[in-house]
Amino acid sequence: AQSVSQHNHHVILSEAASLELGCNYSYGGTVNLFWYVQYPGQHLQLLLKYFSGDPLVKGIKGFEAEFIKSKFSFNLRKPSVQWSDTAEYFCAVIGTDKLIFGTGTRLQVFP
Amino acid sequence: NAGVTQTPKFRVLKTGQSMTLLCAQDMNHEYMYWYRQDPGMGLRLIHYSVGEGTTAKGEVPDGYNVSRLKKQNFLLGLESAAPSQTSVYFCASSYRPWREDLYEQYFGPGTRLTVT
Numbered sequence: 001a002q003s004v005s006q007h008n009h010h011v012i013l014s015e016a017a018s019l020e021l022g023c024n025y026s027y028g029g030t031v032n033l034f035w036y037v038q039y040p041g042q043h044l045q046l047l048l049k050y051f052s053g054d055p056l057v058k059g060i061k062g063f064e065a066e067f068i069k070s071k072f073s074f075n076l077r078k079p080s081v082q083w084s085d086t087a088e089y090f091c092a093v094i095g096t097d098k099l100i101f102g103t104g105t106r107l108q109v110f111p
Numbered sequence: 112n113a114g115v116t117q118t119p120k121f122r123v124l125k126t127g128q129s130m131t132l133l134c135a136q137d138m139n140h141e142y143m144y145w146y147r148q149d150p151g152m153g154l155r156l157i158h159y160s161v162g163e164g165t166t167a168k169g170e171v172p173d174g175y176n177v178s179r180l181k182k183q184n185f186l187l188g189l190e191s192a193a194p195s196q197t198s199v200y201f202c203a204s205s206y207r208p209w210r211e212d213l214y215e216q217y218f219g220p221g222t223r224l225t226v227t
Contacts (some may be wrong), residue, residue, distance in 0.1 A: 098142075
C-alpha cells in the first residue's frame with residue numbers, strides 16, 4: 001500500500017534561513033504528490049502538487065518541491081523563511097480514491 | 112462559494128453521549144472525507160464517500176458511523192463517545208480523481224471535540 005514518511009517532526013529556524021522538509025513515498029510506479037500547510041488554528045491548505053512533467057514544482061508563498069523518482073522523495077523547500085511560515089506541513093500521496101498523509105512536520109520560525 | 116463548512120466548531124461531550132458532526136460542501140464534489148487530527152499522529156482517515164449513498168472505511172473507523180444521503184452533505188456520528196475520541200475533526204471534499212490534475216482535497220475549518 002502507498003505510504004509517505006516525514007522524518008522531520010519538528011524544525012526550528014530563524015527568519016531568512018533556508019528550509020528543506022523531507023518527504024519520502026513508498027510506491028515505485030506513477031505517483032501524484034502534494035504538500036499541504038496548516039497555519040495555527042486553521043484548516044489545511046494546498047501549497048503545491050505534482051502530477052507529471054517538470055519535477056520541480058512551484059507553489060504558493062515562495063515554496064517549491066522537487067520530485068526525485070530515484071530517491072522516492074518529494075522534499076519541500078523555501079530559500080528564505082519568514083515568521084509567518086510557522087505552521088505544520090503535511091506531505092501526501094494519492095491512494096485509491098483518497099489521499100494518504102504523512103504525520104506532519106511542525107515548523108517554528110523565530111524572528 | 113462557502114467551500115467546505117463544518118458544524119459545530121466546538122463541542123464538549125460526556126462519555127457515553129452521542130453526537131453528529133455535519134459537513135457541507137457547495138462545490139459539487141463527488142468525494143468527501145472525515146479525518147481526525149491528533150498531536151504527533153498527523154491526519155488519519157476515519158471514513159470517506161465516493162458519491163451520494165456510498166461510504167467506505169478509512170484507517171480508523173471504529174466508534175464512528177457516517178452517512179451521505181445528499182451529495183453535498185457528509186455526516187459523522189459518534190454513538191457512544193469515549194475520551195479517546197477527543198480530537199480535532201476535519202472534513203474534506205474533492206472532485207472524482209478521474210481528472211488527475213484537478214484532484215485536490217479542500218478542507219473545512221475543523222471541529223474541536225472534547226470527551227470528558
